[in-house]
Amino acid sequence: MDMIVTLLMIFLLVTAFFMVFTKQTANAVIAFPIFGSILVVLFVIFQAPSVAMAEAVITAGLATGFFVITFNKTKDSRKE
């Protein structure tokens, strides 16, 4: 169990750094629900099912929808 937790923590760090340092906004938008899903598994392991449910629904579901809509509606100003 300890090894699983350590692996998940490392993946959490990797996805978080990827979200901040990636060049394209689309990659960051898609990495965000992956970050949320790993966090959900960690919350379930640490026996916080209520927080895990809120995280799964809000971060991985709703916030990603908002981000995708916003990304679709806006243009990259650097390319023009």
Add this chain to the structure above:
Amino acid sequence: MVKKLYKLGLVVSLGMFLFVLFSDIHNLDRTSKNYLSEHYISEGVQETGAINLVTSVLYDYRAFDTLGEATVLLTAATILAFLVPVTKADMLGTTFTIIVYQATKYLIPFIAVLGVYVIMFGHLSPGGGFVGGVVMALIPILLSLTYGIDFSEYKLTPNTKKVVEDIGAIGFILLGLLAVLTGNNFLANGQAGFPLGNAGELISAGLIPYLNVMIGIKVGAGLAIIFNSLMKEQ
């Protein structure tokens, strides 16, 4: 290069700040300062009637904070619906295959049942009003994404959603005022003498299930209003 170092420095400083904060919290004096959480854990089921201790804190001990959070969402939804006075709806530049349309059609009843279950069993199992409301809000959001915003607003008009959200907000306050009528504090539940019932049954815990329903329909309607307001364009 400088920009990259700047970003790296920001992340590292945030990490250091969080590390100091959490180590301080972790090393607090354990015996003297957490009598409140021990009280919640040992007396919470008898005092509120809810098995789920998170719900008993959110809707009984700290119900006034929940009212504040709900007010934040109500204000955001109202101002967004007010600031985007566009009547012409704009579709996203995507058309789907028939698989997506049929899958959405068969998915919506399951989402509705899941949302109602999470709201109604908020005091017995993980979940509660906020999560169930977000699950219910996914139905109009799915409709707007796949079938277009015109169809979504034909099925659930914005006026209906606004009325439902207001019913949730006002109903929460009226349920809180019920306790005032009996001569107790605002949003008091167990102390005001409402019948708590047997802990673990569906209809128990006094006012908590009704507060859950109010918060659920309020959050669901509010998030649907926010999403549709953000999707519209001139």
